[in-house]
Amino acid sequence: MTQPSAGALSTLIEIAENPTGYVTRWKTATGGKAIGAFPMNFPAEIAHAAGVLSVVVQESREPITSGRNLLTEFYCGYTRNLADQAARGRLDVYDGFFLADHCIQLLGAVDVVREEGNRPVYFGQLMASMGDPWTRTAVDGKMLSFREELAEFTGRTIGDADLARSIRLFNENRRLLRSVFDARRAGDATFTSAELQALVKSSMVMDKEEHTALVRRALAEARAARRDGRIRLHLSGHFCHAPRPELLRAIEDCGAIVVDDDLFHGTRYISTDVREDVEPLAALSQWYLDRNVSVPCPTRVQHDVDWDAYLLDSVRASGADGVIVLMAKFCEPHMLYYPELRKALNAAGVPNLLIETEHEGLPLESVRTRVEALLERIRHSQLANA
Amino acid sequence: MSEHFMGVDLGSTTAKAVIIGADAGMVAWRTVQMGAVSREGMRQAVDGALESAELRRADIGRVIGTGYGRRLVPGVDRTFTEITCHARGVAAACPGVRLVIDIGGQDSKAIAVDRDxxxxxxxxxxxxxSGTGRFFEVLARALECEVDELAGLARSGSEDLEVSSMCATFAETEIVSLLAQGAEPPDIAASVHRAVAARTLGLVAQVGKRRPIVMTGGVAKNAAAVHALAEALESELIVPPHPQITGAYGAALLALETYEGAPPRRAADLERAEESAAAAFAPQSSPSCADCEVSDSTARSVVLGLPIPVRRP
Structure with a gap:
């Protein structure tokens, strides 16, 4: 599947940039089915156990054209782009689609996917209220329904042994990626922020065993580098789709180094393992509940979990000098939560900056000005306090 | 030690160059309006300022670039964002300023300034x-007048018409619609000025309103825009006489203050420098700088930025 002659990291980056190409090659090579899964919580282990390639559907870089009239302008760029991809047949490589979340904009986009295509689409939203007495039962029921739907989709029984094996493979992949992210927090600068994103994004696309092997190769080929004196930043936000790599590069080009994040295409995706010592389906339910504790998300309601407290703890742990919040325009949960987040950061004296992102372009010079101004502010206070 | 320092602000529509002496007093300045981030405009501004000061480039000890095109300034020793430079320039011109509202050709900023x-x-x-100089260009085109005439037109308007403060393009559509309905151009102009002020309030709210407030940028030369914003903020605004060059002036100050050969600056020097800056930018509108809350003038050593290699050939 991968190109043996290419550097492993380059291959991962290429797959991250062109998921459809990989899925097409995978299907040709294996004769298997591929499903498009929508962010953030679809338990892809079940699909893997059924022999299916589960791919988190990524935002494409194409301008929105045919699908423009399918969702209003006030949907986020990712969902409008999904609708456009569906309208233009760009999602035809997938044999079916699975949704496990409840974002109203995403629901709209997946509804377009259902309308525009002739592939099965399963709406199976996991409940967002994490602390109710009936939450666990409801999540268990949903996990069971995912297994049943995938069994029907593939015509194949998904046994516990298959599922346990898939869970082990996924955990191994997450642990490997987490080791890279942990090293970054501890001062390693081998990979840029954009490269780390490619490691995670390609994991969302590729067969897990193949991905793990390729990441191991990339680590072996990489030249180790230690963090230098650049300003250390934490990137926060972007729950569903990847911020553009050129945005990440621009932030680091301004004289910063990203030392931690809570992005979906980063720490959030790999944050939590599935327990291997309990019944697999129950373990997946617990995984879903644990994820919001590992890295809280404003799309969930959980009274004993707090995103701002998590963020401040992370900043202290990584020694980040400031936080850049990357907010997808019209992402309602993020927009609603952001004032609290900003208040908490300001109260703790953590310099922070909001950058709103859109599908349509990126005003790089304006971004550079704001990031550099943040860095100047941080340097000034560091030197003044030295 | 060199006797002269330069700040070059290459903005979205205007290039500005300021030369100051070792006492931070302004020696010469030049603004040139040309195309977007125009290198030719920048060249003319730099050459014009040098000519006016009767200096050669070699006489300048250090050059700081700022503005959108800051990295395009030839021979620049280092760059700072216009946000830092505006804060520095305005703070020197009006000690005690706590909020700078800078509205330029393509962008607008609210900058909260600390006591230093x-x-x-x-x-x-x-x-x-929205809420930038571009917005006023759109208005002038729709009303078939020059941008410079807008303030007079707006001040003669009496009716309050509803104009979107969302977007320059939407606003143009609304203006056309209002004209078609027979609305008077002065009323439209006045209403657009109020819409811009409302938009700016949103920016101010993000950093928190504080006083004294200084307005800079090309739009600060539009008396009607200043008036509308002062009304919206329920606060007086201080406008320096050359509001477009405070960023370049701040850059020149940073060139002076980060110059490697600069001797440690004693409090007396700093006070003199501030007096010189305040004199160069005596405000046009009340309250005067004398009314500003004056900060501790001894806390002025500049500790911005890490050293970067000198890129001068």
């Missing part, structure tokens, strides 16, 4: 030209 004259927080518009 450095950036405490800031907010700027994204890619939308």
């Amino acid at each position: 004259g450095f950036v405490e927080d800031f907010a700027m518009n994204d890619r939308c030209a």
Whole structure:
């Protein structure tokens, strides 16, 4: 599947940039089915156990054209782009689609996917209220329904042994990626922020065993580098789709180094393992509940979990000098939560900056000005306090 | 030690160059309006300022670039963002300033300034030209007048018409619609000025309103815009006489203050420098700088930025 002659990291980056190409090659090579899964919580282990390639559907870089009239302008760029991809047949490589979340904009986009295509689409939203007495039962029921739907989709029984094996493979992949992210927090600068994103994004696309092997190769080929004196930043936000790599590069080009994040295409995706010592389906339910504790998300309601407290703890742990919040325009949960987040950061004296992102372009010079101004502010206070 | 320092602010529509002496007093300045981030405009501004000061480039000890095109300034020793430079320039011109509202050709900013004259927080518009100089260009075109005539037109308007403060393009559509309905151009102009002020309030809210407030940028030369904003903020605004060059002036100050050969600056020097800056930028509108809350003038040593290699050939 991968190109043996290419550097492993380059291959991962290429797959991250062109998921459809990989899925097409995978299907040709294996004769298997591929499903498009929508962010953030679809338990892809079940699909893997059924022999299916589960791919988190990524935002494409194409301008929105045919699908423009399918969702209003006030949907986020990712969902409008999904609708456009569906309208233009760009999602035809997938044999079916699975949704496990409840974002109203995403629901709209997946509804377009259902309308525009002739592939099965399963709406199976996991409940967002994490602390109710009936939450666990409801999540268990949903996990069971995912297994049943995938069994029907593939015509194949998904046994516990298959599922346990898939869970082990996924955990191994997450642990490997987490080791890279942990090293970054501890001062390693081998990979840029954009490269780390490619490691995670390609994991969302590729067969897990193949991905793990390729990441191991990339680590072996990489030249180790230690963090230098650049300003250390934490990137926060972007729950569903990847911020553009050129945005990440621009932030680091301004004289910063990203030392931690809570992005979906980063720490959030790999944050939590599935327990291997309990019944697999129950373990997946617990995984879903644990994820919001590992890295809280404003799309969930959980009274004993707090995103701002998590963020401040992370900043202290990584020694980040400031936080850049990357907010997808019209992402309602993020927009609603952001004032609290900003208040908490300001109260703790953590310099922070909001950058709103859109599908349509990126005003790089304006971004550079704001990031550099943040860095100047941080340097000034560091030197003044030295 | 060199006797002269230069700040070059290459903005979205205007290039500005300021030369100051070792006492921080302004020696010469030049603004040139040309195309977007125009290298030719920048060249003319730099050459014009040098000519006016009767200096050669070699006489300049250090050059700091700022503005959108800051990296395009030839021979620049280092760059700072216009946010830092505006804060520095305005703080020197009006000690005690706590909020700078800078509205330029394509962007607008609210900059909260700390008691030492450095950036405490800031907010700027994204890619939308709403509430910027571009917004007024759109208005002038629709009303078939020059941008310079807008202030007079707006001040003679009496009716309050509803104009979107969302977007320059939407606003143009609304203006056309209002004209078609028979609305009077002065009323439209006045209403658009109020809409811009409302938009700016949103930026100010992001950093928190504080006083004294200084307005800079090309739009600060529009008396009607200043008036509308003062009304919206329920506060007086201080406008320096050359509001377009405070960023370049701040850059020149940073060139002086970060110059490697600069001797440690004693409090007396700093006070003299501030007096010189305040004289160069005596405000046009009340209250005067004398009314500003004056900060501790001894806390002025500049500790911005890490050293970067000198890139001068």
